[in-house]
Amino acid sequence: LSGIALIHPLLKFTGHTRKSAPRYVKITAPLPRSGIHAEREFFLFAERTDRSKAWAVSRTCTHLGCRINFLEDKQIIECPCHQSRFTPQGERLAGPAQRNLPVFPVEVQRDENGSVTGYVVTV
DSSP states (O other): OHHHHHHHHHHHHTTOOOOOOOOEEEEESOOOTTSEEEOSSEEEEEOSSOTTOEEEEESBOTTTOOBOEEETTTTEEEOTTTOOEEOTTOOEEESSOOSOOOEEOEEEEEOTTSOEEEEEEEO
16 A cells, blocks of 8 residues: 555656546637637637637746737737747747647537537637
C-alpha cells in the first residue's frame, strides 16, 4: 500500500498527467455583428459572410498564462502582460510567447432549414 502512495508523486514528477474530461460550452446564435464572442476560456470567431465557418481560440497566453484580449480595431489577440500577439486563428505574431494559441473544436448547430442556431465549443 505504501508503494502505491509513492507512485503518484513519481508520475507527477516525470510529467505524467491525467487529462480531464472535455467540457462542452454552448453559445446560441446569433453572434454579435462582429462575429466574435468572448468567454472566460476562449474566443469564438465566425466569418461575417458565412457564420457556419467558426473556430475557437484559447484566451490563455502560451508565454506565462495571462488572460489575453482581442483588439477588434487591430484584428489581433494581445496579451496585456508582455504584449505577445496572435492572429484571430491563434497563430503567434510577436512577443515572448513561442507557441501558437490552442484551438478548440467547434460544432455548428443548425435548424431544419439549415440556419445556424448555435455553436458548441469543446474545451
